[in-house]
Amino acid sequence: xxxxxxVPKNSGWRLFLQTVVGRAYPRIIGLLRELSxxxxxxxxxxxxxxxxxxxxxxxxAPDVYIGFVVMGGAMTAFWLNILWSMSSxxxxxxxxxxxxxxxxxxxxxxxxxxxxxxxxxxSTGLRALVITxxxxxxxxxxxxxxxxxxxxxxxxxxxxxxxxxxMMTASLFLLLNREAWHYANLAQEPVYLAxxxxxxxxSLDFWIAAGASFIPLTLGMDAMRQLSFSGGTELGFLPVxxxxxxxxxxxxxxxxxxxxxxxxxxxxxxxxxxxxxxxx
Amino acid sequence: MLDAYPTITLLSLLTYPALHLxxxxxxxxxxxxxxxxxxxxxxxxxxxxxxxxxxxxxxxxDVRRGELFGLLGPNGAGKTTLIKILTTLLAPSxxxxxxxxxxxxxxxxKVRPRINMVSGGESSGYGLLTVRENLWMFAQxxxxxxxxxxxxxxxxxxxxxxxDRMNTKSSDxxxxxxxxxxxxxxxxxxxxxxxxxxxxxxxxVEASMDVRNFVRGWxxxxxxxxxLLTTHYMVEADELCDxxxxxxxxxxxxxxxxxxxxxxxxxxxxYRMEVSPLNGLQPEALEALGGVRKVSHEPKDGAAVxxxxxxxxxxxxxxxxxxxxxxxxxLNLQKREPSLEDVFVxxxxxxxxxxxxxxxxxxx
Numbered sequence: 037x038x039x040x041x042x043v044p045k046n047s048g049w050r051l052f053l054q055t056v057v058g059r060a061y062p063r064i065i066g067l068l069r070e071l072s073x074x075x076x077x078x079x080x081x082x083x084x085x086x087x088x089x090x091x092x093x094x095x096x097a098p099d100v101y102i103g104f105v106v107m108g109g110a111m112t113a114f115w116l117n118i119l120w121s122m123s124s125x126x127x128x129x130x131x132x133x134x135x136x137x138x139x140x141x142x143x144x145x146x147x148x149x150x151x152x153x154x155x156x157x158x159s160t161g162l163r164a165l166v167i168t169x170x171x172x173x174x175x176x177x178x179x180x181x182x183x184x185x186x187x188x189x190x191x192x193x194x195x196x197x198x199x200x201x202x203m204m205t206a207s208l209f210l211l212l213n214r215e216a217w218h219y220a221n222l223a224q225e226p227v228y229l230a231x232x233x234x235x236x237x238x239s240l241d242f243w244i245a246a247g248a249s250f251i252p253l254t255l256g257m258d259a260m261r262q263l264s265f266s267g268g269t270e271l272g273f274l275p276v277x278x279x280x281x282x283x284x285x286x287x288x289x290x291x292x293x294x295x296x297x298x299x300x301x302x303x304x305x306x307x308x309x310x311x312x313x314x315x316x
Numbered sequence: 317m318l319d320a321y322p323t324i325t326l327l328s329l330l331t332y333p334a335l336h337l338x339x340x341x342x343x344x345x346x347x348x349x350x351x352x353x354x355x356x357x358x359x360x361x362x363x364x365x366x367x368x369x370x371x372x373x374x375x376x377x378d379v380r381r382g383e384l385f386g387l388l389g390p391n392g393a394g395k396t397t398l399i400k401i402l403t404t405l406l407a408p409s410x411x412x413x414x415x416x417x418x419x420x421x422x423x424x425x426k427v428r429p430r431i432n433m434v435s436g437g438e439s440s441g442y443g444l445l446t447v448r449e450n451l452w453m454f455a456q457x458x459x460x461x462x463x464x465x466x467x468x469x470x471x472x473x474x475x476x477x478x479x480d481r482m483n484t485k486s487s488d489x490x491x492x493x494x495x496x497x498x499x500x501x502x503x504x505x506x507x508x509x510x511x512x513x514x515x516x517x518x519x520x521v522e523a524s525m526d527v528r529n530f531v532r533g534w535x536x537x538x539x540x541x542x543x544l545l546t547t548h549y550m551v552e553a554d555e556l557c558d559x560x561x562x563x564x565x566x567x568x569x570x571x572x573x574x575x576x577x578x579x580x581x582x583x584x585x586x587y588r589m590e591v592s593p594l595n596g597l598q599p600e601a602l603e604a605l606g607g608v609r610k611v612s613h614e615p616k617d618g619a620a621v622x623x624x625x626x627x628x629x630x631x632x633x634x635x636x637x638x639x640x641x642x643x644x645x646x647l648n649l650q651k652r653e654p655s656l657e658d659v660f661v662x663x664x665x666x667x668x669x670x671x672x673x674x675x676x677x678x679x680x
Contacts, residue, residue, distance in 0.1 A: 040537045051459035137440050142457075
């Protein structure tokens with residue numbers, strides 16, 4: 037084909053799919069090209085996990101708590117990915133000039149965010165898996181999965197709801213400037229506490245736990261712990277089926293919310309001139 | 317009165333089509349704007365009342381399909397704001413803008429498949445991806461099938477002499493090579509209307525020449541494609557553009573072919589005079605002399621360069637007398653043909669550099 041010939045272009049769902057794959061690509065390839073992640077994103081979380089493990093062992097907590105901590109340590113990777121590579125990503129994209137190119141292209145911004153989500157899910161999933169394996173081997177964790185299918189369903193729903201939340205908050209970050217960094221920082225540590233990353237959420241006050249259930253990882257982790265460890269059910273916050281239903285509801289709310297909010301925020305940003313200008 | 321003459325004529329010429337175009341006619345134009353304006357609200361802090369900055373006012377432009385159209389103006393003139401509106405990134409405060417026949421505010425989804433944009437000094441893409449991967453990624457966002465995208469990437473990189481860098485990480489590229497990659501990104505998607513916003517900004521002479529040659533070659537091979545180029549390099553606009561709009565302070569001051577714009581000054585005589593320091597003499601004092609139409613000046617290596625637009629050669633005598641009376645020595649004197657810079661000086665009253673240094677530092 038000569039360079040001056042007209043270029044055939046896909047539209048509709050083909051364009052959507054191409055955009056998702058195109059945007060997921062840098063995240064997946066980045067994992068292979070920058071191996072430093074193994075130190076920063078596996079070794080360091082394992083150190084945090086180790087601290088909790090030693091505390092639980094020192095106070096004579098049941099063995100199931102060690103499993104809870106390892107799982108929580110692995111799931112922190114997803115929360116960090118949502119905060120720094122989904123929500124605040126739009127701010128970075130604005131700084132580099134990519135955001136303008138994304139908006140100006142004929143694809144939908146939803147496809148860009150989905151690509152980011154799929155890429156992030158893949159790379160973070162691998163990190164979480166490595167943390168789980170290393171933590172399990174180091175601290176001798178024993179899993180007793182009662183229902184693999186249900187465990188898989190809970191994990192998938194948790195991820196869909198979590199990345200839906202990430203997509204929704206990403207649209208809010210469209211309007212933010214440097215303060216995006218502070219908001220992401222602000223949401224990091226409190227969620228570790230409120231979502232029970234290192235302890236069963238049941239230990240918190242019911243209403244605090246219920247409020248924290250807005251973050252899909254709270255109920256997702258609680259259900260997965262109930263399904264993965266012997267004695268996990270006794271420490272569960274709500275029955276697994278209930279948590280599954282709530283997670284399904286969160287998926288719908290966050291995905292629809294993301295789509296609506298993204299459209300609204302894009303129009304607002306175009307009107308106010310905030311897609312490319314940080315200072316206006 | 318003489319100064320107002322070209323402006324009035326051009327404004328009426330520019331406004332005329334806007335008032336008489338039907339829908340079909342809009343489709344025949346690559347770009348059409350009508351009384352387009354953009355006002356920014358600037359707020360220092362939440363307590364302060366918002367100030368208004370008029371970035372564009374009453375812009376009426378028609379760019380025909382197949383045209384290489386230039387927007388020429390100093391930093392802060394409103395060029396980038398206009399491009400942002402035309403590329404659907406910014407909503408106009410009032411007026412209408414159409415690209416490829418579609419309203420950018422009401423039908424952005426119809427405009428976007430037909431356009432692309434490259435800005436000077438942009439750092440788009442991802443540093444960890446290679447040149448080919450970055451370009452492939454952007455091709456995906458336009459729905460170009462992978463095989464075809466890779467084929468075009470190879471062809472375009474050969475043209476810009478970057479074939480050997482196809483598998484280099486973009487973070488390892490020099491500024492010039494990175495900009496060439498950005499240029500390829502813009503042309504890769506075969507847009508009906510391409511916006512190049514200061515594409516040679518920060519590039520060395522050789523890289524700028526490569527970019528200009530590529531742009532010229534592309535336009536020759538794609539007669540139905542339109543290119544809108546913004547620049548504050550007069551030579552670039554003169555060399556490349558079929559027509560040029562001179563923009564300053566958010567307003568289009570003139571719009572015509574470079575030759576016609578310069579023809580306005582053909583009755584005038586233009587001198588470039590290098591003199592010793594001005595010893596407190598204001599250029600306005602020279603402008604007050606009979607036969608002197610415009611004077612711009614800039615300091616150069618302890619001396620000063622005066623650009624004089626004179627109504628006739630005889631006026632030079634009184635200029636020389638005034639300078640020597642102030643003990644200012646003439647180091648060099650050159651008579652030359654009018655350039656777009658002179659057109660700008662004639663329209664605005666000072667040079668592009670003076671306009672930039674006098675701006676409030678805001679780039680729009």
